[in-house]
Amino acid sequence: MRIILYTGKGGVGKTTIAAATGIKLAALGYKTIVISLDVAHSLRDAFDNHEKLVHQHEEKQIQIKENLWIQEINVQEAIVEYWDDVYNYIRSLLNRSGLDNLVAEEIAVFPGMEEICALLYINQYVREKRYDVIILDCAPTGESLRFVSIPTTLEWYMDHIFKLERNLARVAGPVIERVSSVPIPKDNYFQNIQDLFDKLEGIDDVLADPKITTVRLVTNPEKIVIKETQRAFMYFCLYGLCIDAVIINRVFPDGVDAAYFEAWKQTQQHYIKEAVNYFSDVPIWKVNLFAEEIVGEQGLHRLADVLYAEIDPADRFSNASPYQFEKIADAYQLSMRLPFLSKEEIGLTKHGDELIVTVGNFKQHVALPRSLSNKKTTGAKLTGDRLVIKFQGEGDA
């Protein structure tokens, strides 16, 4: 069982590469689904006028050919399936605040919901062992990061807020409802959240397990795109995901020697070299700019043949887990891979059994193993591309 995320800046070629990967895997005999997590879906378009897509399909997973399915997550549909009571409550809240029904319906799909819906489907497929490989065509980087951070955020919410809210609503709800027009959620709302949470259980471990889940960053050989790829690399590490390849797409091929493109070619070579330097411990695959748009099964086949000539896309090309807990002599340490950062950019707080690591607007709650939760942090150091945090407790000196 494998889950492979394809992500990167807008327009770099994520959807095309995810679709081509699906085609290759299906041809190798893996039962594969390509799921689009981008609200602006274009996965169907990548298959162009595929006969299976021309007729409007009712089912969520559309079979394209033997061993290959695609799915574009439809939030409204997923909400009906998984989320009815929560959604209805939020909608009624918005309704009372004077919004008409249609607007309330739209707004009730709050940020993060698409990602949660996608995680629900993925976890369901993982539990049912329905596919050998799940390919995720992710939204541009920022949203993909929200996607991978949701399991820990939810767990945090369930541990810290949920029980409190539920008890509060039970005890104080009837009183508040008498004096205010704000509806207090009924217990089925909480039950619904609890059920949802149960359905998501385990997905965080699945995403953090490099034997199952890896991320492939798609980029183009241009300054700003490569820069964003570096940030993305670091953030995925922060969330504990293993990156096992970087794909540089739209490289001008050698044959293109028209003088007009000469400067472009040189610029590209420069950034390819930089990328090879930056991402030295993961394989870098290059894909040329094709002479035409890559749409339809044939085009995707051609791309897959270039990208995966001799390799099986389901393999793992790096096993390195970004987090390592170790015992060295009599001290414990957590080492986190956080490349391309200076120590000023990192914030660290230990709170009971969790370590909160902040980089810019992103925050990760790292659950500490029980053996470390009662120990104090005695220092943190950024060495090379790793942040090493030491722990010691009474009696350990």
Ligand SMILES: Nc1ncnc2c1ncn2[C@@H]1O[C@H](COP(=O)(O)OP(=O)(O)OP(=O)(O)O)[C@@H](O)[C@H]1O
């Ligand atoms: N190597 C390539 N050669 C020629 N055309 C390409 C190549 N890679 C991608 N394209 C074309 O570029 C366009 C954008 O690609 P794609 O939709 O895969 O990007 P994306 O990263 O998914 O974009 P978005 O961020 O909007 O989801 C498509 O029309 C695709 O056919």
Ligand SMILES: [Mg+2]
């Ligand atoms: Mg896309």
